[in-house]
Amino acid sequence: MQKLMVSLVLVVLASIVTLGWSISQFAKQHESPSTAMTTAEHIQALQLTGENIARALDNEQVNALGVIESWNRHNEEQLSLLDEHNFPLPPSLKAQFESEGQLLLESDEGISLHYRLPHIGQVLKIKTQILPLTENGFDFNQLYTTLFYGGVVLILLLWVSPLIKQLLNLSKVTKAFGSGELQQRIHIRKSSYIAEIETEFNRMADRIQQLVDDNKLLSRAVSHDLKTPIARLRFGIEAVEETDSDVLKQKYFTRLNRDLDAMEELVSTLLSYARLDQANLQLTLEPIELNSWLESKLASYTFHSHHLDFISYPQPLSVQIDPKYLSMQLGNLLSNAERFGHSKIRVQLKVNNGFIELSVDDDGRGIAEQETEQVIKPFVRGQQSRDNAGHGMGLAIVTRIGEWMGSELSIHHSQELGGASMRLSFPYSKNTQ
Template structure:
C-alpha cells in the first residue's frame, strides 16, 4: 500500500474517530441535559403536587418555610419566560437552578405559585417528603397506620415499609441521626432511603425513586446507532471516491478499446486506486508499444521478404533459360542461399516477436558467464577466420563468473554482438568480462569505422541499419541488436553502445545484476 495513501487513510480514520466521538459526546450531553431536567421535575412533582393541593401548606407544615424557604408567590414576580409560565399554567412542576441551588415551582389551583428552595435536589426532596409522611403518620392511630400508609406513600411517589427485622436496620450512625431528628437520609445519588422514627418509636423506611443515570440502555443503543450512522455516511463517501476512481479507469479502458491508445488514467496523489492506475497505464503503454512494434514489423518484414523472394523468382526464371549444367547449378545454389536467408530471417523475426511480446519463460539459473564468453569467441573464430577475436577475462572476474542467467539467451545476445562486430571490424574484435559481486558487464569492441554518436540509440531499434544496402554481402536484418536489448531487459539489465578507446571502433556493452 502506498505511503501517501496509508497516511491519508490513517488521517481519515483518525478524523472519523474524532468526529464520531464529538457527535456522540454532543448528543449524549444534550440528551443528558434534557433527561436530567425531566428527571428533576418528575422527582419533585409528587411532593409539590401534594403541597399545592394542601390549603395553607406553609401553616399546615410549619417547618417548610424555615427549612426550604417555602412561600407562595405571584407568577409575575418570578421573572419567568413565556414557556415556563405556560407550563406552570398546565400544572407542570418546574426546577430552576441558580447559584443558590435548585428552586422548585408549581402553580396552586387556588392561585399563586409555590416556591421551595433546595440545596441538593435528591436528598432534600427525600427529606421534605419524609417530614410530610412523618407528620401524617403520627396523626394516624397505630391500628390504622398500615392501611393508611400505603396510599399516602403512593401519593407522594415513594415506597414505605416498617422495619420489624433487625437485619434490615441501617448503620449505627444512621440510627444516631434518626434518634436526633426523627428522620435520617442514607444511601447515594443512585438509590436513596430515609429512615423515619414515629412518636411511638416505630421505625419505618422510605425508599425514593432511583437517581439519575446518564447512561441507560436506550441511550447506549441510540449512541451506538448514531456512531454506526456516521460510520455508514463516511464509508459511503469513501466508496463514492473509490467509485469515481474506478469509473475513470473504466472510461480510459473504453477509450483504449475504441482505438485511442494514447488514453491514460490520471494518477491522483494518495488515491485508493493509484497502484491500479499505474499498473493500468503501464499495461496501456505496453499495448501501445506492442501495436506499434507489430505495425513496424509488418512494414519491415514485407520489405525484407521482398528481396529474397524476388531473387528466388529471378533464379527460377533463369533455370528455365539455363543452357548448360554449370549455369543450372549456379542458379540452384543461389536459390538455396536465398531460402537459407529466408529461414534465418524468419528465425530472427520469431525470436524478436517472442521477446518483444512479453518475453519467453525465462528459467534463470546459476551459470558461468566466462564460459559462455569463451564458447562464443571460439564459435565466432571458426566462422570468421580472417578476424582476430580475443577474450579478455581478468582473474578477479573469474571469482564472480557465476550469475543468475538464462544461458541460451545470454549466449544469443553475446553471439549477436560478436557477429555484428566481426562484420564491420577491420581485423580485430575484443570481448571483455568485468564481473564483481554485484553486477556483470560484457564489452564487445572492434576496430571498425564505429557508429556516429547521434545513431547510438537508433541501432537498437528493430529493422534499423545505418546503410540502405540490402545485398547479401552487407548481412543482417536490423533485428540482432533489438534482440540483444530485449534479452538484457528480461535479465533486468541494459545494453548500450559507445566508442572504443583502444580499438577506435564501436563498443557494445551488456550490464545486468549478478543475482536476480
C-alpha cells in the first residue's frame, strides 16, 4: 500500500508540474507579437489619434487631402473623407454622432472610426484591420486550460488502468479460491502497485491449502493406521473373556497394553505434526554456535548398537535459530539413522556454497533417488523401511519445521558410509561468526 500511495502522489505532482510547464512554454512560443497590445488598447490609441487628426482637418485652410495621402502611405490604418450628407445613419446613431462627434462602427471587414468635421461638412473615416470580437471568438486560454486538465486526467487514467486490472484479477482469483479452487494463486509482477496485498493473499492461500491438506491427511491416517490396533484390541478383549487361564490372561493383557501404547504413540505423533503450523509454531530465534551446541547435544544421546562420530567445523559457526526445534529436527534424524543404519552414525558440519550443512549419515541401505521426494511426506515410508517400526512421520516433521525455521532438509547418498545422508542447510554469513 505504501508503494501505491507514493506512486499516486508522484504521478499527480509530476503530471501537474510537467503539463503546466509544457503548456506555458507552448503558449509563449506561439504567442503572436501583435498580441503585446490588446485590441481594446489599440482602438483606444486610434481614437485619441483620430480626435487629433479630425481637429486638425476641420479647417478650410488645411490641405486635408495632402495630409490624408501622406498618412496612408506610412500607416496601416487608412484615412478617407466622406461628405456628411453621404454618410447615412439610423436616427439613434445619427443623434449620437452629432452630439459626441465620433462613432465606432463594426462590420465584417473590420472596425472603423468616424469623426464629424462640422466646419467643412465632411466625415473623417479611419478604416482598421481589427476584426470585431464576437462571443464565438476563439479563446486560447480556454484551450490551454482544457489541455491542462485533460492531460492530467489522461495521465491519471494511464496510471490507474494497471491498478484496476490488478484489482480485477485479485477479485477473480479470490472468488475462484472461495469457490474451492485452492490451487489458485496470483502472479505477482515487480511493477505491481498492490504487490504486498497479492503476496499476503498467496501466503494466506498457501496456509489454507496446507490446513486443508493436513486435515485430509490426518483424517486418512487416523482412519487407516488406527484400524489395526483397534482390531487387535477387540480380538484381545474377546480372548480375555473366553479364557479362564491366568497365564493366558496375563499374556493377552500384555498384548493389549502394547496395542494401547502403539495407539498412543500414533495419536501423539499426529498431534505433534498438527501443531507444527505457522499459527502454533512460536519460534524463539537466538544465536547459537553449532559446534559446541551439537557436541553437548550428542553427548546426551545413548546408542546401544551404533557408534556415533561427530566431525566439527574447524571454525566457529553461529546461526540464528530456535534451539528447541533444531533439537527436535536432530532427534528425528538421529532416530531415523539408528533405525535404518547397521552400526555407524556420523554427524558432520560443513560450509558449502554459502550454506552451513548439518549432515546425519548412516551405513544402512539408503533411500532410492526416486523416493527422496516422497519419503518427506507424512505417512509415506520408503521401500527399505517396510519391515521397520514407525509411522513415516519423522522426516515429515523435520521438513515441516524447516519450512518455518529456514533449515531446509535434503536427502543424499553417503559416499563414506554407503547409507542415507540427511542434510539440514542454514544460511551462512561470515558476519555472524
